[in-house]
Amino acid sequence: MLPPSPLRQLAPTIARRVRNPRTIARLASTPQCFAPVTESPSVRTQRWHSNHNDSRPPSSSSVNPDEISHFNALAATWWDPHGSSRALHLMNPLRHDFIQTCRSSSPTSSFTVLTEDSGDELPSSSPDAPTYSTTANVQKLRYLDIGCGGGIFAESAARLPTTESVLAIDPSPGVLAIARSHAKKDPSLSPKLTYLSSTIESLPTLKPEAVEKKFDVVSCFEVIEHVDHPALFLDHVAKFVKPGGWLVMSTIARTWTSWFTTNFMAEDVLGIVPKGTHDWNKYINEYELRGYFEETEEKRRFWGQPRAMGVVYVPGLGWKEVPGSEKVGNYFLGVQRLASEDA
Amino acid sequence: MEAVARRKAAAYVCLSCTRQFQRHIRRQYHNAAPRPDIYDVVCVGGGPAGLSLLTALRANPVTSHLRVALVEAQDLSKVKSWKLPPSKYSNRCSSLTPTSAFYLDQIGAWEHLDQTRVQPYHEMQVWDGVTDARIEFDWAPGSALVEGTTIAYMNENLNLTSGLLKRLEQLGGVSVFEGAKVENITFGEETEDLDLRQWPVVHISGGKQLTARLLVGADGANSPVRAFAGIDAKGWDYNRHGVVATLEMEGEGWGGEHTKIAYQRFLPTGPVAMLPMPGKYSTLVWSTTPENASILKSLSPKDFVAMVNAAFRLSPVDLAFMHTQGANQDYEYSWRLQHTSFNPRAIPQTVVGVQEGTIASFPLKMRHADTYIGERVALVGDAAHTIHPLAGQGLNQGQGDVQSLAKTIEHAVTHGQDIGSIMSLESYVSERYTANHVLLGVVDKLHKLYSAESGPLVPLRSLGLNAVNALGPLKSFFMKQAAGSGTKLF
Numbered sequence: 001m002l003p004p005s006p007l008r009q010l011a012p013t014i015a016r017r018v019r020n021p022r023t024i025a026r027l028a029s030t031p032q033c034f035a036p037v038t039e040s041p042s043v044r045t046q047r048w049h050s051n052h053n054d055s056r057p058p059s060s061s062s063v064n065p066d067e068i069s070h071f072n073a074l075a076a077t078w079w080d081p082h083g084s085s086r087a088l089h090l091m092n093p094l095r096h097d098f099i100q101t102c103r104s105s106s107p108t109s110s111f112t113v114l115t116e117d118s119g120d121e122l123p124s125s126s127p128d129a130p131t132y133s134t135t136a137n138v139q140k141l142r143y144l145d146i147g148c149g150g151g152i153f154a155e156s157a158a159r160l161p162t163t164e165s166v167l168a169i170d171p172s173p174g175v176l177a178i179a180r181s182h183a184k185k186d187p188s189l190s191p192k193l194t195y196l197s198s199t200i201e202s203l204p205t206l207k208p209e210a211v212e213k214k215f216d217v218v219s220c221f222e223v224i225e226h227v228d229h230p231a232l233f234l235d236h237v238a239k240f241v242k243p244g245g246w247l248v249m250s251t252i253a254r255t256w257t258s259w260f261t262t263n264f265m266a267e268d269v270l271g272i273v274p275k276g277t278h279d280w281n282k283y284i285n286e287y288e289l290r291g292y293f294e295e296t297e298e299k300r301r302f303w304g305q306p307r308a309m310g311v312v313y314v315p316g317l318g319w320k321e322v323p324g325s326e327k328v329g330n331y332f333l334g335v336q337r338l339a340s341e342d343a
Numbered sequence: 344m345e346a347v348a349r350r351k352a353a354a355y356v357c358l359s360c361t362r363q364f365q366r367h368i369r370r371q372y373h374n375a376a377p378r379p380d381i382y383d384v385v386c387v388g389g390g391p392a393g394l395s396l397l398t399a400l401r402a403n404p405v406t407s408h409l410r411v412a413l414v415e416a417q418d419l420s421k422v423k424s425w426k427l428p429p430s431k432y433s434n435r436c437s438s439l440t441p442t443s444a445f446y447l448d449q450i451g452a453w454e455h456l457d458q459t460r461v462q463p464y465h466e467m468q469v470w471d472g473v474t475d476a477r478i479e480f481d482w483a484p485g486s487a488l489v490e491g492t493t494i495a496y497m498n499e500n501l502n503l504t505s506g507l508l509k510r511l512e513q514l515g516g517v518s519v520f521e522g523a524k525v526e527n528i529t530f531g532e533e534t535e536d537l538d539l540r541q542w543p544v545v546h547i548s549g550g551k552q553l554t555a556r557l558l559v560g561a562d563g564a565n566s567p568v569r570a571f572a573g574i575d576a577k578g579w580d581y582n583r584h585g586v587v588a589t590l591e592m593e594g595e596g597w598g599g600e601h602t603k604i605a606y607q608r609f610l611p612t613g614p615v616a617m618l619p620m621p622g623k624y625s626t627l628v629w630s631t632t633p634e635n636a637s638i639l640k641s642l643s644p645k646d647f648v649a650m651v652n653a654a655f656r657l658s659p660v661d662l663a664f665m666h667t668q669g670a671n672q673d674y675e676y677s678w679r680l681q682h683t684s685f686n687p688r689a690i691p692q693t694v695v696g697v698q699e700g701t702i703a704s705f706p707l708k709m710r711h712a713d714t715y716i717g718e719r720v721a722l723v724g725d726a727a728h729t730i731h732p733l734a735g736q737g738l739n740q741g742q743g744d745v746q747s748l749a750k751t752i753e754h755a756v757t758h759g760q761d762i763g764s765i766m767s768l769e770s771y772v773s774e775r776y777t778a779n780h781v782l783l784g785v786v787d788k789l790h791k792l793y794s795a796e797s798g799p800l801v802p803l804r805s806l807g808l809n810a811v812n813a814l815g816p817l818k819s820f821f822m823k824q825a826a827g828s829g830t831k832l833f
């Protein structure tokens with residue numbers, strides 16, 4: 001077994017990325033694709049990816065078939081605690097912490113958690129635990145998990161006592177088969193968790209008036225870097241967020257550090273990941289992603305201030321929040337939908 | 344029909360319907376084939392470790408919605424109603440560190456112990472029977488902790504388990520299967536919409552079957568849960584027995600009722616310890632060879648008392664001789680005592696009697712499970728580790744395990760993890776394993792170091808004890824470890 005190392009831990013994240021032959025070719029021939037990270041804000045919205053001038057028109061789906069087959073191949077080890085998805089498993093609790101932080105930052109989140117009202121069950125000398133309501137009188141949350149993969153986040157969200165339902169979608173049938181068969185192993189999941197083989201684009205759009213059918217939390221974890229046209233993708237996603245609800249994302253910044261660890265070391269030097277597995281050019285910097293939500297007056301009326309949290313893998317300790325690290329590596333970004341008119 | 348089955352199967356259920364502390368085995372069978380009766384936690388073993396864990400889970404609002412069951416072979420109603428007059432003490436006592444006591448207080452159990460039967464002690468006298476080198480474990484002036492600070496609390500195990508059961512009854516919500524032995528543990532089955540092939544199913548006497556999201560083995564040193572999980576426990580037998588008894592002393596101790604002292608003398612056959620109980624009572628733990636143990640158990644009360652007094656006063660040679668006598672140790676002791684010089688204030692007061700029926704012995708061993716977790720399995724307390732009693736840490740290690748496992752489960756619940764998955768349980772092992780291993784190792788080495796009568800180690804250890812005594816800060820470090828208040832090394 002390999003000793004724990006940041007590189008090994010990064011491998012699963014890397015391995016999820018798309019094999020895109022065109023990108024490999026470009027990577028080899030155009031050194032300027034390792035663009036400096038200090039590009040001017042004025043160009044950021046067009047230059048999310050070095051392939052922004054790709055001649056391909058925006059497709060109806062955010063994901064391409066190469067990606068789907070790649071994820072199918074990974075399916076078997078998804079739930080092995082010591083397998084290639086270990087880093088994702090380790091990161092999962094932080095996703096909940098981040099959502100919790102986002103939601104408790106705003107009094108207008110669709111409901112406020114954390115009230116304890118079952119007086120008779122609360123012992124006078126109870127441990128100093130965070131209060132955590134499981135009672136029915138608080139409104140429970142509806143989750144939409146986009147690109148759910150084997151269901152690591154979707155299952156955990158469904159298990160929370162504060163969750164009403166989780167709709168988890170992914171276009172890779174092999175991965176969804178794994179997700180479904182794993183969910184069968186926990187009887188508490190079936191009443192709350194639904195898997196659907198779908199992209200966000202093919203999910204029926206909800207009418208503006210069907211607010212209660214929208215979602216309190218829409219998540220896309222390690223997804224946006226697989227997407228060819230992130231702005232169009234986010235425009236779609238926005239339609240599913242309930243007013244007062246949150247869109248939460250996680251991805252990796254496109255920096256020298258991430259290029260060095262994920263492209264050069266993992267692929268070229270260590271060979272942990274098949275060469276060309278991932279497309280560093282698709283990585284999105286925190287300011288670029290943030291920029292999408294702030295770029296126009298209309299967007300600023302629709303979305304609240306984005307919140308970011310940078311996380312770093314510390315060998316032996318797992319993932320830790322490190323303020324400022326969102327600029328260089330893995331980070332979360334959360335943004336609340338404010339307005340009630342549709343996107 | 345399917346909806347009903349699903350609801351039944353959903354394991355995270357509100358407990359309002361099962362809030363009552365259930366004494367009777369519930370009949371859940373219907374005419375049709377039995378559906379799996381699923382619990383979030385099935386705890387096998389209602390000793391100090393198992394009862395503390397269930398209390399911790401029930402007392403915490405984050406985990407109180409979990410559906411939990413206890414399986415215990417003994418009749419717990421007897422434990423709960425346990426009562427002895429103030430002149431009688433059970434022979435199974437343990438010292439509880441302030442850390443353990445604090446935790447028991449946090450989970451609301453401490454106040455349910457009969458406080459008149461709990462004895463704090465403030466000093467420890469430890470010396471080497473061969474060289475007479477000594478460490479006095481009282482709190483030195485100027486040390487971080489003031490004089491009179493409690494090193495630990497002596498308490499009968501039954502006072503603890505009885506108190507925990509009262510607290511659990513107050514909290515409610517535990518399905519209790521008592522007088523129910525675990526007969527077998529198997530795995531669940533796969534049906535069309537459920538796959539329970541990795542879920543342990545506990546079969547208990549009477550035919551009931553409990554399916555567990557997390558099966559906790561708090562079932563003692565011969566843990567059936569550990570055997571089910573295929574976890575090996577390594578270690579060795581010391582070829583020693585622990586002889587226990589409740590003793591009556593000539594007085595309340597040299598320090599009176601407010602400064603109680605624990606004594607331990609290292610003899611070549613093993614350590615002999617006398618620990619204060621309330622009033623004029625003390626409890627004895629004498630580790631010795633199995634042969635000596637059976638001799639001691641066969642003696643008349645008068646001769647047994649003489650042997651205990653001799654064990655703290657006479658030379659190892661005299662003591663060894665007295666074990667060879669069939670009877671009349673009482674006479675032999677008085678005679679030999681006249682020819683032995685010692686400082687009476689540095690040893691326990693004279694024992695004047697032994698409570699009837701309290702002399703017992705048990706084999707001593709050291710065992711450490713290879714791991715504490717498996718898929719949907721966790722071990723706590725003696726099921727995970729058995730330690731030599733010389734440091735009085737057995738029960739406290741179990742409390743440390745419980746605190747850590749309860750915290751691990753809480754974290755899993757708040758983060759939507761499956762509390763039975765390896766991924767959720769990993770932090771419990773990483774937090775406890777090394778800590779327990781260091782303590783097991785230190786205590787094991789101490790036993791071996793002090794079990795030699797002559798040879799190169801003997802002068803070394805006298806140097807060791809004297810040096811420790813001279814070095815104030817080092818001593819205070821050791822004491823804080825004993826009291827569980829030091830840096831979390833052990």
Ligand SMILES: Cc1cc2nc3c(=O)[nH]c(=O)nc-3n(C[C@H](O)[C@H](O)[C@H](O)COP(=O)(O)OP(=O)(O)OC[C@H]3O[C@@H](n4cnc5c(N)ncnc54)[C@H](O)[C@@H]3O)c2cc1C
Binds near residue numbers: 723
């Ligand atoms: C005789 C004896 C004397 C001791 N004296 C001292 C002492 O003086 N000081 C000290 O610090 N430590 C002492 N110890 C150690 C101390 O008692 C243990 O460390 C402590 O009791 C461990 O608690 P536990 O809950 O882990 O296990 P236990 O107390 O062993 O509890 C295990 C429980 O599981 C139940 N069980 C086991 N198998 C099954 C089954 N198949 N089905 C249902 N139930 C089952 C048992 O009935 C028991 O109630 C002594 C141990 C023994 C055996």
